[in-house]
Amino acid sequence: MGPRFHELGVQQRSMPKVWFHFLGGAREVGNVGCTIETHGTNRILIDYGLAASRPPRYPSPSPHVNNAIITHAHIDHIGMAPWLVGHHNAKLHATPLVADLSGIMWRDTYKVSSIEGYPLTWDKRDIDDALDSWQTHDHGEAFELDGWDCTLHLAGHVPGASMIELRKEDLTILWTGDIDTRNSPNVLGAKPLKCDILVMEATYAARDHNDRSEEEKRLVERVQEIRSRGGTAIIPSFASGRGQDIIKILYENDPSLNVHYDGMGTRISQIWMDNPSYLSDPSAFERAYRWSKRVRGKSDRFKALEADVIVTTSGMLDGGPAIWYLNRLRHDSANAILLTGYQADRSGGRSLLDTGMLPIFGKMTKIDLEIDKFDLSNHAGKTELIQFALDCKPKHLVLFHTPDDDVDDFARSFGEAPPFQIIIPQNGRDTVIDTDA
Numbered sequence: 001m002g003p004r005f006h007e008l009g010v011q012q013r014s015m016p017k018v019w020f021h022f023l024g025g026a027r028e029v030g031n032v033g034c035t036i037e038t039h040g041t042n043r044i045l046i047d048y049g050l051a052a053s054r055p056p057r058y059p060s061p062s063p064h065v066n067n068a069i070i071t072h073a074h075i076d077h078i079g080m081a082p083w084l085v086g087h088h089n090a091k092l093h094a095t096p097l098v099a100d101l102s103g104i105m106w107r108d109t110y111k112v113s114s115i116e117g118y119p120l121t122w123d124k125r126d127i128d129d130a131l132d133s134w135q136t137h138d139h140g141e142a143f144e145l146d147g148w149d150c151t152l153h154l155a156g157h158v159p160g161a162s163m164i165e166l167r168k169e170d171l172t173i174l175w176t177g178d179i180d181t182r183n184s185p186n187v188l189g190a191k192p193l194k195c196d197i198l199v200m201e202a203t204y205a206a207r208d209h210n211d212r213s214e215e216e217k218r219l220v221e222r223v224q225e226i227r228s229r230g231g232t233a234i235i236p237s238f239a240s241g242r243g244q245d246i247i248k249i250l251y252e253n254d255p256s257l258n259v260h261y262d263g264m265g266t267r268i269s270q271i272w273m274d275n276p277s278y279l280s281d282p283s284a285f286e287r288a289y290r291w292s293k294r295v296r297g298k299s300d301r302f303k304a305l306e307a308d309v310i311v312t313t314s315g316m317l318d319g320g321p322a323i324w325y326l327n328r329l330r331h332d333s334a335n336a337i338l339l340t341g342y343q344a345d346r347s348g349g350r351s352l353l354d355t356g357m358l359p360i361f362g363k364m365t366k367i368d369l370e371i372d373k374f375d376l377s378n379h380a381g382k383t384e385l386i387q388f389a390l391d392c393k394p395k396h397l398v399l400f401h402t403p404d405d406d407v408d409d410f411a412r413s414f415g416e417a418p419p420f421q422i423i424i425p426q427n428g429r430d431t432v433i434d435t436d437a
């Protein structure tokens with residue numbers, strides 16, 4: 001048996017082509033949905049979200065699929081899943097924590113779209129069907145779906161978030177979802193995995209993060225300074241991830257602080273504690289959560305006005321209790337607003353940064369408070385993404401969930417002769433990868 005015969009044998013077994021079709025999430029951040037198929041498998045859908053911009057953006061309608069794998073419970077990855085179940089009766093697959101968080105996320109999306117008058121192509125009944133359609137899988141547990149051998153892996157980012165490994169004979173695809181390779185307050189970082197095709201998010205295609213522990217230290221010092229002058233720090237925070245990180249950072253650095261925690265994040269925290277295996281240190285998180293003073297109603301809210309710190313939604317000052325607090329606290333210049341996340345175009349937080357004004361109950365209002373920004377992102381930065389891609393040793397790298405303006409430069413950062421083919425897909429077009437190439 002000569003080498004030629006052997007090569008021929010390999011060729012017959014190998015899967016020469018893989019089809020990706022991005023319904024959304026190519027050359028944009030969020031709005032993710034992508035079908036994948038190869039010879040001998042059915043088409044499978046990964047994520048089905050929307051982009052919570054103003055107005056929101058939605059992915060194209062999904063073709064028929066039996067199954068969708070959901071990386072995590074952020075709205076840009078999960079927001080349109082009720083439509084998928086309503087239209088195609090698809091089964092949804094994720095970790096148990098993502099399944100448990102989904103109902104609260106969908107109900108909030110429904111509520112926000114009704115308040116803001118944005119169209120949504122699914123209704124409340126679809127939420128119930130979607131909740132019934134979950135099949136859950138722990139990290140590291142293998143399962144078979146539509147001809148694929150699937151395994152979910154730790155993605156960092158937020159507790160319960162997964163990278164998805166899809167295998168078909170000698171082909172391995174790794175879909176990162178949203179990843180962070182660094183450890184963060186509540187979850188460990190993602191580890192690279194050897195694969196043939198790496199489909200990687202690149203939210204931070206253009207930028208490195210400040211050192212996380214330095215930023216945490218700076219946040220605590222700023223809060224202490226505001227307390228010492230008799231003020232309250234309002235920290236608007238995303239409900240799913242950032243708020244919990246801040247509670248833990250404050251508790252572990254200065255338990256003498258009087259910290260009140262309001263909004264949807266408190267309910268999400270309880271669901272985290274019901275799924276402790278997805279937290280890096282569940283008992284430490286629980287201690288921090290019990291230490292914070294949870295706001296449960298109107299009278300608690302008035303008490304919180306005397307706090308050192310109020311951690312609350314929405315993270316981009318687009319509504320939620322944050323606006324109520326800001327309206328009460330904006331007249332005393334001892335108070336301050338500490339922003340800890342990305343502020344999208346046309347969000348309240350963006351308007352505040354650019355003009356010093358933001359809408360409060362519909363009225364543009366000047367805010368004369370100290371404003372500071374902290375980089376506590378749960379996405380890998382540029383350097384980490386490059387290292388992760390190299391460490392996975394793929395033959396093909398597909399970049400998605402990335403700003404349109406930054407992705408081409410990012411692709412060039414792998415040099416003149418990158419060690420893999422780099423593909424930047426477009427929404428609504430087939431991306432065909434020849435795995436023999």
Ligand SMILES: [Zn+2]
Nearest residue numbers: 030074076178
């Ligand atoms: Zn995302």
Ligand SMILES: [Zn+2]
Nearest residue numbers: 072074157178
């Ligand atoms: Zn996310």
